[in-house]
Amino acid sequence: MKQNYSVPIQGMRLWYEYDENPKAKDTILLLHGFLSSSFSFRKLIPLLKEDYSVITVDWPPFGKSQRPKRFIYSYENIAKTIIQFLQMMSFESIHIIGHSMGGQLALHMMKQNPNYIERSVLLSCSSYIERAKKKYIAASFLPFSSHLIKRWLEKTGVEGNLHQVVYQPQLIDDEMIVGYTEPFTNKAIFRGLVKFLRHREADLSSEILRTISTPCLLIWGEKDRVVPVEVGKRLASDLQNSEFIVLKETGHLIPEEKPEEVMEFIQKFLR
Template sequence: MSVLKGKQKINGNDLYYEHYLHETSSKTILLIHGFLSSTFSFRRLIPLLCQEYNVISIDFPPFGKSGKSTRYVYSYNNIAKSILSLLEQLHIREFVVIGHSMGGQLSLNIAYLRPDLVKKVVLLCSSGYLERSKQSLIYLSYLPFFHLFIKRYLEKSGVMKNLQNVVFNQQLIDEEMFQGYMEPFLNEEIFKGLARLLRHREGDLSEEMLHKIETPCLLIWGEEDKVVPLSIGKRLQKDLKNSRLIVLSETGHLVPEERPKEVFQHIVSFLQETEVHVEA
């Protein structure tokens, strides 16, 4: 297995990616992390996926090692199109997309935009049904120093408290995990990007739009998810016509960290079952 790491300038912003090339597999999996995260959140899942597939893990702007341009439009639609442009530059013609949390909503946007390219979707505790920010907050985002208010707000909760909120088994939290999730905050420019994300982010896909997605979807949820409760997963499962839901007990929101082996097994089974069904 060889690994390519780099950045591509897409729509005026740098998009960081890691491309793990399998020696024989022709199938590609795209990984999209969640809010305030990066490719780091898939660190336990990537080695397992690489055994079977080509894997592309991206940091979507303004997170991780991707750009934080103050001219970029941080809407779901534009981020999704930027990711699709990156895959086109990498000559990826079809793929499976796996999205965690906010990355799940981006995955659904990508499947909605390009159903011809997306063969399957795996949603890991995906966000759903969130409305756009209130107009008053959008107006505030234009203030010159608004990004400092975002920084102060996030610093109040802190990385450790956030980790404790997203992980069911607190013993999993160690120094490596803490530092990995702290890293996105070390670049001050991220807070300017977050201000624009708050301003540009549309609401999540509506029920009507979800009903139009025919791509097979597997939903994997932590029963103890405090960030995106299981009720959202059940609702998404009803609105996505070709989907099924798997619930992991004693598991929180950060399923790629907490249950990588179980998640991997469910993904492989899902892809194999779908392929057999299509051939039949």
């Protein structure tokens, strides 16, 4: 049974969905990517919930979660907040599926609490991205910086961004456009993005990645123009306990483009 909630934690309200399967032994946490929300897993969740309990979090500053001024929007703190939330909900251990930047968050969670995360599936996981340049961090302190980010995003628009992340443009329909547009109807997201730009550290280095022993399944789109396959191969090399799979004729938005194929690989990996 699917239920939507928001829970107070670290001075904010964290929004999540919970599809509890009373027969399931395992719980899967879904973490969406940059400029996205739980909506991006809409095709994967119905498949997962047949065998697992599924919890989906809108991690700040995205989706329906609050964007408090005093919250630290770093990977380290967001990962810490999500772990605290899961433990508060009395989940003893969990599997993670992270897409794009959600995959980077998953890696941080594995680094922070390696015994808590049993297995992780990384879908086109963002990796090896440096911290924002100092001039952009400095610009984030300008009083009108949120308006600048808003204008930058409006240059391509939601539909333009979707064309960048999917390989087959015919997948883009009205429901998809509306779903990915909804989070940006709240102006607070642009103030949150300013803080995220300011606080986000560089992605985990190869040296740190090599210390992560959690079993990881890496699934990549052959035609990914956002995080190319070469990045996935490098990540698979750095993670000591990983498998690497490439899906043909697939772009960056794997949960939308190939949910059935992804589900098959997830089932084999978790079982």
